[in-house]
Amino acid sequence: MLKWFRKKDGEATTETAVEVEARQESPSQTESEVGTEEPQETHAAFLARLKNRLAKSRERLADRVDRLVLGKKHIDAELIEDLEEILVTADLGVHTTQFLLDRVREKVKRKELQDPERLRQALREEMEAILSVQAPPMDPSRAKPFVIMMIGVNGVGKTTTIGKLAHRFRQDGLTPMLVAADTFRAAAAEQLERWAERIQVPIVRQQSGADPSAVVFDALDAAMARHVDVVLIDTAGRMHTKVNLMEELKKLHRVIRRKLPEAPHEILLVLDATTGQNAVNQARLFQDALGITGLILTKLDGTAKGGVIVPICQELRLPVRYIGLGEALDDLRPFDAAAFARAVL
Numbered sequence: 555m556l557k558w559f560r561k562k563d564g565e566a567t568t569e570t571a572v573e574v575e576a577r578q579e580s581p582s583q584t585e586s587e588v589g590t591e592e593p594q595e596t597h598a599a600f601l602a603r604l605k606n607r608l609a610k611s612r613e614r615l616a617d618r619v620d621r622l623v624l625g626k627k628h629i630d631a632e633l634i635e636d637l638e639e640i641l642v643t644a645d646l647g648v649h650t651t652q653f654l655l656d657r658v659r660e661k662v663k664r665k666e667l668q669d670p671e672r673l674r675q676a677l678r679e680e681m682e683a684i685l686s687v688q689a690p691p692m693d694p695s696r697a698k699p700f701v702i703m704m705i706g707v708n709g710v711g712k713t714t715t716i717g718k719l720a721h722r723f724r725q726d727g728l729t730p731m732l733v734a735a736d737t738f739r740a741a742a743a744e745q746l747e748r749w750a751e752r753i754q755v756p757i758v759r760q761q762s763g764a765d766p767s768a769v770v771f772d773a774l775d776a777a778m779a780r781h782v783d784v785v786l787i788d789t790a791g792r793m794h795t796k797v798n799l800m801e802e803l804k805k806l807h808r809v810i811r812r813k814l815p816e817a818p819h820e821i822l823l824v825l826d827a828t829t830g831q832n833a834v835n836q837a838r839l840f841q842d843a844l845g846i847t848g849l850i851l852t853k854l855d856g857t858a859k860g861g862v863i864v865p866i867c868q869e870l871r872l873p874v875r876y877i878g879l880g881e882a883l884d885d886l887r888p889f890d891a892a893a894f895a896r897a898v899l
């Protein structure tokens with residue numbers, strides 16, 4: 555059954571009609587309509603899939619390390635120098651590469667690592683340790699509504715990730731609501747609306763050019779009135795006016811806080827793995843401006859640059875919440891440091 559809730563918002567602007575589109579059907583009905591129920595995948599099967607998707611990264615890193623040590627008897631200065639080039643070109647960055655090489659040298663010196671064939675395993679352990687950032691888990695049950703602000707530059711996959719994440723929440727029995735706070739690009743709200751339709755969740759949007767803060771303000775009212783569990787806010791990735799993107803996002807953040815002092819409960823930065831080292835700069839900028847609570851790395855299916863997440867985790871000490879492995883509904887997976895390290899190295 556399709557229900558429409560229309561609300562004229564005279565306070566924000568005279569013309570802003572907030573449309574809360576809601577479909578209220580039983581979860582079982584929705585699941586069969588959507589027809590995308592994730593089959594229960596074993597851990598081994600998932601690992602195989604992740605390795606497969608990260609195939610290019612593996613070629614570039616795991617295979618290169620294997621080729622490097624092939625036939626070598628000792629880990630010597632020359633081998634470490636060659637390893638340095640491999641790690642830097644796998645987007646691990648100069649700082650993280652030096653850190654990893656120092657750890658290798660220490661282990662060799664302490665005679666904990668002597669066999670070149672164990673080099674890949676040793677690096678993998680170090681990588682896993684860096685990626686295992688200690689942080690409280692993302693727990694949507696700790697607040698109602700649990701507000702997630704999705705940020706990132708344009709094209710990284712924010713909208714797609716919101717759709718996939720909302721789908722996951724629905725499967726967990728939660729009611730999500732999508733909020734189109736990128737009002738600068740009409741296509742952005744339309745794309746989010748298509749996701750809302752596809753996964754059958756309500757969306758709050760206003761017409762193009764509306765004030766994003768007004769959209770969010772109204773959306774939080776609607777979420778509270780309708781007892782929504784999780785609010786997912788899609789934000790702009792690029793400003794088409796003179797307004798500075800970071801200033802706009804900060805304003806949005808203030809509006810959320812004013813309405814719900816504990817919110818946003820998560821500020822998730824979406825990074826496109828294919829951009830390599832650019833992702834490091836983006837993470838720094840967004841962290842300085844807003845303070846991020848977690849990362850989502852998308853497009854790992856088509857890149858040799860997945861390694862970029864390692865220097866980001868090492869420098870900013872931020873947990874990776876999810877990884878995107880494709881464009882399908884179930885291609886967003888919770889991040890697992892051990893599985894990721896094993897898939898890359």
Ligand SMILES: Nc1nc2c(ncn2[C@@H]2O[C@H](COP(=O)(O)OP(=O)(O)OP(=O)(O)O)[C@@H](O)[C@H]2O)c(=O)[nH]1
Pocket residue numbers: 706707708709710711712713714715736742745789790791792852853854855856877878879880881885
């Ligand atoms: N291969 C692949 N493509 C992805 C993934 N995530 C998103 N995409 C694609 O990346 C493109 C951009 O995604 P969007 O979700 O529109 O990105 P956005 O950050 O919302 O972009 P703006 O609205 O311009 O700010 C789309 O074609 C998505 O289908 C992923 O994990 N793998």
